Amino acid sequence: MKEFIPLRIAVLTVSDTRSLEEDRSGQILTDLVAQAGHLLAARDILPDDRDAIVARLRGWCADPQVDVVLSTGGTGLTGRDVTVEAHRDVYEKEIEAFATVFTLVSVRKIGTSAVQSRATGGVAQGTYLFALPGSPGACRDAWEEILRPQFDYRHQPCNFVEILPRLDEHLRRK
Template sequence: MNPIPHADKIGVTVTCAVLTVSDTRSQETDKSGRLIQDLLQAENHCIASYMIIPDEPVQIQQRLASLSENPVIDAIILNGGTGIAPRDTTYDAVEKLLNKTLPGFGELFRFLSYQEIGSRAIASRAVAGVYQQKLIFSLPGSSNAVRLGMEKLIIPELVHLVTQLRG
């Protein structure tokens, strides 16, 4: 593991919402949504909300707006709908809402994905940023992509980024 430029605060718990964007998954079949929750809880973070919604831009934006109004939630992690198929609208819905983007997240995610899956990584539109003082991460829906993004990028930086947002 690479050294951290400055230490994170020890014992900081981040409260997250997990949002699976899918036209076909149910709570029983949503392996990626469950994986996000399991990985967060393994690091002693809290899950305030979990839901599955269809890949409809208006519904995605409405759900993000609603979750962002909850003062307890620090971060919202989405999975699904980040490709280029006609029904993949998550990136477009999320990107339009972001007040600040974290371009390095998508860049690093695609770089790490390239190391695992090769040139198909160019089709990923993973994105992250800030919306209404909440961290937003949007990952592809595959469990391998979720594990990669969570273990290599989100979990190592979650406390640091939330601490910065809290001021």
Template sequence: MPSAIRIVTVTVSDTRTEDTDESGKILRERLESAGFGVAGHRIVRDEPDVIVELVRGFASEPPMDAVILTGGTGIAPRDRTYEALESLFDKRLDGFGEAFRRLSWDAIGPRAILSRATSGVVGRTVVFSLPGSTNAVRLGVDALIAPTLEHAVALASGKGGHHHHGAK
């Protein structure tokens, strides 16, 4: 039975269509194989205003628990997803991008520093942004997002608490 977490996925691309969106398909498949249901998927152009409006909409009432994006995280002139999301975050989760680049280093070496994978919280919605390559999506979901998503959503929604080990 899929997790009750409400997730929407987004492919950010100026060129991909439903038929050519391999990263979006893999993103949904990897989340579903990890036990999560995906409520919907969108493909949007890498236009900051469009991304901000879309994510803000998913984070409003009733909010999605998580929005996971793929694409737009590089340093090419058209890659503006990072700037759009950074302007929205109420809280940044710096450890996600750091961990993603660390794991990417093992796969692609120094080119990993060119990734601007990022994560944060908008209202009570957790947002993850991955590069657009299929390998990056697999790595990000399998190694980082799937193992932490339930806990992150619980904390962001105010339903999870910090566990104090050893306290009596």
């Protein structure tokens, strides 16, 4: 049987109004990461500023001590919601099915209100990135229903952990 491999996960909250003490969604993600046996690589809060978000995402992607970045907030439809655009500025490849599966999970929980989420996932510089809604419930659902199993090397028939070493193979010298 395969053994569990802990990942190094950074958590970014995007909010113009929250502080670390008031960051329920970021705290939920941080707690779930630890409960699953993974390591918290970093945690930060940034305002809804596309350039600042891009810079933080790129910085974490360049850090060999970060395998995954989970952001929460800024995935809605309002003018200040720029997290999805920031993520897409960084992605080398988008994981389109993440949004689809997240929508399926959300429909079971909140019905047609699921259409208001623009949750997304992708890969850059050998790092997984996922933009989750700012709702604590949505963060918990994304983690429990999708990310926790995919971040477990023992999950079959396949998982994100087993292909992690190959995500940046196109960047390596041949």
